[in-house]
Amino acid sequence: MKFFKLKNELNYSKSHTLILNNIGRFIELTELEKQKYLSLLTEIKVKKKDFLMQAGDITTYEYFITKGCLKVYTLDEEGAPHISMFAVEDYWTGDMSSFMTKTPTRYFIKAIESSELLGISKANYDLLFQEIPKFERFYRILYQRSLVSYIRRSNHGISLTAEERYMAFKTKYPEIIHRVTQKDLAAYIGITPEFMSKIISKVNRM
Template sequence: MYDLILKNIARFIQLTPEETDRFTSVLKPRTLRKRQYLVQAGDVFRYECFVNKGSLRTYHVDNNGQEHIVMFAFEDWWTGDMYSFLSGQPALYNVEALEDVELLLIEKSQLEQLYIDIPKFDRFFRVLLQNAYISMQRRISDNMSLTAEERYLDFINRYPHFEQRLSQKQIASYLGITPESLSRIRRQMAGKN
């Protein structure tokens, strides 16, 4: 149950057996069925979440009822509503299971205690936050400066396995285009090959 999360952590910090036991003692397993919410906009979310199995989407619904997917999370990824987690304010996003999901959750108060008990976890989660910020900045810049076709090409090059697990509508929402535009881009790309 803990193999994947411990490998994820080992990329940045090394834990002693005692530290590993302390860390795993605060993890709470949670399962979601497809279409079940981890958090809904308006609810306060107090967890860091690691995806052990399955996939989720984080999205916002605008005033016209249009969904805008902000991110996906697959196995070996961390997810949640960071705004709500850090601020204690209601979540801005919905996080919904796209498949049956197995998660490991860490409650905010237990994470704060972990920072005190094992200071290297402060570094680990700081690196995660920095990487998320870098990724968000790149996504914003790409959305402002790249064409829809360039964004799609970047998406399939960076995440080649995603396309088989996501619907065309979900990919289009993530790219900020209509499903019809995505179909047109795919047809044009197929014609070039």
Template sequence: MSTNLIIQNIEKHIRLTEAEQQYFVSLLVEKNLKRKQLILAEGDVCKYSTFVVTGCLRGYTIDKNGFEHVLNFAPTNWWIADMYSLLSQKPGILHIEALENSTVLMLSKEDHLNLYEKIPAFERYFRILIENALVALQQRMIDSMSLTADERYQKFCTTYPSLINSLPQKQIASFIGVTPEFLSKLRGQQIKKKI
């Protein structure tokens, strides 16, 4: 199982003994996903937090007109879940899909709670993750109301530098709230500025 990356991620925030690391790793389920494979569909109850070892996942909704709206991306070394569904254990609102062949580590809701009991330091770790996610979501909402499309694209490039050239343009456009055609014009203007 590919656990070095997740242990490094955790140890940025908390220190674990060897026994605690082994216990944590024993709770994880490794899964290999094919491109376009869903690990969660709207209406399903989210039972896992998912850590991306390799590849990239996205969380998105589909509106009543059939348009997709990307809420977030989870490249290598990021976590993803439908937080509403995971915490409430009610049917979710997100689809979570692999954008490319990916390897993930999944931690069930039940094991997550057991982890808090056996290794209380994990409450700190996941609190930090949730706080960071809340701040990022708030900033994204403010950005969508106050930044121009060009500024939102620049912010995307800063936040997800590894995804700029690997994601389809329509995914990036959906995330920043523009059409793919408009994003193409933005990119063209930036290339002209650099020349």
């Protein structure tokens, strides 16, 4: 199976440059490989407050955010949201389990801001590994880093106070802290919005 005909010019768009730079941190691609990879991507736009994915859907893409901010969350038995991730520019998101096994996801992905993404379908994902095997290394690193982040976040939930979790988030993600509401931040930290407000007031007085 062959890729699309290559472009004559190498003037990449801003979104293509962003994803190529992200990949370039871990593997080196030739210009031919870059164009082959880009030919497999689909441009996706989602308006503010719209869903990119909902629980019960089968995930058809792995997503890379080129513009905007989204939240990834589940709902508990009482319908309360538990946010596991905020995804902004230069982040990957999706549900790899649903994507790989073609089973329904339990996650929601909702746009906090109008957002633009690049998606790769399962068929093109499989084709990518056949045509450019070095991408197996890239995705392995990507998933390993995601697992480490998940374990660290779980440990923080056990070992840190709510205030310490907030400070850790503020320090690690300064580019996100002002783009999300206190309510969403509380759902990420794992506390009530009222308690979140008290923590922010206390920290601001320090």
